[in-house]
Amino acid sequence: MTVADDARATHWLTHVSYYRLSGYWHIWKDRSVADVTRFRAGTDFDRACSLYEFDRELRAVVGRAVEHVEVALRGSWAYALAHRGGPHGYLDAALYSDRGTFHGLLGKVATDTGRSAETYIRRYRDQYDAPALPAVWMVAEMMSFGRLSRWYSLVAAPDLRTAIAAPLGLREELFVSIVKHLVDVRNICAHHGRLWNRGFRSPPRLPHRPRDLGASLDTARVGHAAGTLYNSLVLLIYLVRQIAPSSPWRDDLVAALGTRLPDERAAMGFPTDWQARPLWL
Template structure:
C-alpha cells in the first residue's frame, strides 16, 4: 500500500493558530511570528516535543502550562550549549591532531603514515587514503598549495600537514585503524586516557561535534554512537554514570570533555562556565541530558 504525504504548507499565521489550538500559550503573538519566520516551525518542533502528550492522547497536543516563551528559552539554552561544547571539542581536536602527527612522524617518518602495513585493514586504509588524496588535490590551503608547487615526490604532504586539513571524523578513522596498540597508546597518553577508551570516544565526539556545527538539537539528544566508560583515573570514574540501555545521553560526554580539557588546557574556565549555563535551563530538565541527582558534588565538577 502506497503511503502518500498529504500535509499542506501552512502560512506563519496558520502555524501560530495551530499551536494555540493545540494548547500552547502564546503571550506575544508578534514575537512568536518572528520566531516562526526566522527559526522555523519545523526546527522549533524538536524543542516542544517533550511538552507533548503521548500519541493517541485525547484532547490538545500540549500538556497544560506549555508556553511559546518556554520553547524559545529552551532553544536559546541549547544554542548556547552547542557553542560551549564546540569550543571545548575544538581544543581537544587540535590536541589529538598534534599528538597523532607527532607520534606517527617519529614512529615512521614524515610520510610513514602512507605505509599500508601500519593499519589493521588494508581496504579501509586505501579508502581513507583515496578520500584524503582527493581533498589534498583540491585544497585551497596555502601550505598544501605550497607543497604541491614545490615537491613532486611523495605526492602527498607530510603527516603534520594532512593532520591539519582532514576532518575530525577522518582523523578518528585514521587513528582507530592503526594496528599497533602501543602506537595508539602513545597518541592517547597526552590526553590522559587509554587507547581502548580514546578510540570510541573520538568517534562519539565527532558525532557530537557535527551536531553542534550543523545546529542540531543537543541538550536531550540520544547518541547511537556510544563511548566506552573508562576504569581509571578514579576521579573520572566517580564522576561518570553507568551507561544506560539505549542511546547515550549527553552527561557522560560532558564529563569526558571536562577530563580531556584538564589535560590539554588546565587553565580553562570551561567547566565553571558550563555549570553557570546549566543553571539557566528554563525547566531545570537536566535529567533528560542524563544528569544524575547530586551530579555537581562529583569530583570532576569540583
C-alpha cells in the same frame, strides 16, 4: 500551551519553523492520550523559545571544548606517527588493520592534496615531486575531524594507539570510541542541530578510571541510555582538563547550565546529584 504574544510566536515560527522548534517542547507533552498533542498544565511557548536559545549557547560552549580535543588529537597523531616512521611513515600500509580502508583514505588525502588552496600544501606541491603526498603533520592539519578519527581507529598496533591517546589521559581502546562519539557531537554543533536533549545511537565506551572521571559519569544507565549528553559533557570536562588545565571552560559550562530548570537538565541525562560528583566540584 500558553502563548502570551501572538505576534512574537508568529515571528518565531516564521524564522525558526514549527518543526524545528517543536523539538524543544516535547518534554512537556501529555503522553496520557495517544495520537493527540496535548501539553501539561503550565507549558509556555516562551519557555520553549528560551530553551532553544540556551541550546544555541550550549552548542557554542561545547564546540569550544571539542576544538581543544580535535587540535590535540591532530598533534598527537602526527607526532606519534612521525616518531614511528618519519615524515611519510603514515604511508606504510602495514601500520593499519584494514588495507582496503587504508587505501580508500589515502585516495581521499591525494584528492585533497591536489585540490587544497592552503599555502603549505601549495608550497609542498611546488617544491617536491616525491613523495606525492605531504608529510604527516601537514596531512593532520588538512583533514577533517571525522576523517582523522577514521585514521586513528585504523591504526593496528596497540602501542602506537596508546602513544597517540597518552597525552589525553585515556586508554587507547576507550579513546577510539570516545573520539568517534565526539565527531558526532562536533557535527551536531557545526550544523546547528538540537544538542540539548540529544540521545546518541552509538554512545562512547565509558571509562571507570581515572577514579574522578569514573565517579562523575552516569554509568548506571545501560545500552543507548548511556549515550546521553551528560556523559558527553563529563568526558569533555576531563579532556579539556588534560589539554588546557587553566581553561575556564568548565566554569562557563556550569554557568550556562545554571540558567536551566531541573527538568530541562534531566532531559540531558543529568543525575540529581551531578553537582556533587568530582569533576563538577
